Amino acid sequence: MDGTSDREVGDRLRAMDPLRGTARHYLDAEVVVAAVAASHHSRRRRSHRLVLAAVPVLVAAVVLPLALGRPPATGHGAAALGLGGDVRVVVHASSTSAPSAIDGSEGQTYYANVPAALVFSTASSFIEGAKAAGPARVFTVTSPPGPDAARQLAASFGVPRRPVSVYGPDVVVGPVTGTHLAVASHGGVLRWTYVARPDHTLTATGTPTSGTLSQSVNRARAMLSRLDNGYGMLTFSPPSAVLGRTISVSFSMVLDGEPTDLGTTFVFGPDGVLERASGAVIRVRGSGTYAALSPSAALSVLRSTSFCTLEARRGHRRSRPEVVHVDLEHASARFTTFAASRHRSVLVPVWRFAGPALVKGSTVSQFAFDVVSLRPDELRIEHPRCTPVG
């Protein structure tokens, strides 16, 4: 087809454009973004229902009917600790495949639903390794201002200083479609993410070698020390690495000698190029000491927990819950972040009980239950607002 014919086709068709000569008016960007956000939240609620129906792959959380409405009586003169809701036991669940290490979600607190009726079994000695409970220290988490932290982190990663986009408390340094550093505040905890582009780093193929693995771990150590901007009483655990298409090297933040659900992760491509990284910028300060719960008492709390469903919570008709047997194999002490309010989080000591979950004899996921290791009368817990499962 020659150019004249091509032009003629274009002219004739463009002349038929129904919008030709009409005034254009478009939705305001804010309206569209708000519509998307509203849909996103309702979709998340829907997905919880799907999880409930389809049995446990992801997460949930739970409520505890202990100490209901009882006036708090603390043994140390401190006010009872409120954790921003009626949550006392936090459930983590993951598929049997290796969990993603990059998104920093491992320690998120979920206020959703439990996917099934849980039945626990334990080996008689599994709890013996757990050290005895001492006084339980609780820490308040603070973070520096987002823009300051973002700029400092961006400089550490060599991200261009501009453009800087500010979305409320969230900040992105560098082009969002290119290499950038983003920080976001969740309950006062500033989490950051570094993403490297151009995309060739994300599409590199091949398998990392053991040499690449050791190099990556060494590079991650060096980067972590470069990022250190004074974590105060927080330290980092030795690295743990996950080798797949990429190499994820993670360091947990350690507080009072116990691991926390916060940490820093570096993800390297098969060619050793840093693809992504994430972490949190926090400081902690002690906010009180409370009477602690022993591991066996915490296990009793877990066993007596009445799990409830989102449907029940929302007044929907419940379907028959799936029965999931959880074989608890490990008990350990650690700290978990609780968002006490929109702008404030606390690191609370918990006993973590973990093991595989089985449905009809098949392992479907790994469950971990973080039971707040404070005596019930130390906690200010609201009435549960749901109907127990089963």
Next chain:
Amino acid sequence: MGPADSARLRALVEAHTGVVTDYLRRRLQFLPAADVDDLVSETFIVLWRRVRDVPTGDAERPWVIGVARNVLHNAHRSAYRRRHHEGRVRPSTASSSAEDEALSDVAAREALDGLTAPERELLLLHYWEGIDAAGLAVVLGVTPNAAGTRLSRAKARFLERLEPPELDGTELGAADMGEGDGRYE
């Protein structure tokens, strides 16, 4: 979803709301014009769910239009089922003076109507939305070569229908010719 995803969504909204709105308005057919805003929102909701899959660079706009296309197809299917169920046709509200003007090019309209639906879609994506062959490949999920070939073929078919080949008198049979001096009357 982190702040980078939110920022990416916002960038997509700011860059493509106009493109998506125009695309949908042009193809409402029997859907009410008031549905456009909902369809625009639905398009970006899908984009939000897949924000990490959206390519950057030249492929971004075709990809966004591809999503709008699927959203529109779903809406058309739903409307068709509803219309079928209700047994009536909703009157179109999309008429405008520009459309009337467009309809005045009866030859072009007939030529376009004579194409297959895929050919029509290719041509209009190319000339109304300004998407080149590489972008058409993204929208339609075919290879760039296939998109280019189909686009060329659609243009040629449109031209054929627009301009029927001029008839050469020598090719006409005697019965078609006037008597006597051979002049056609």
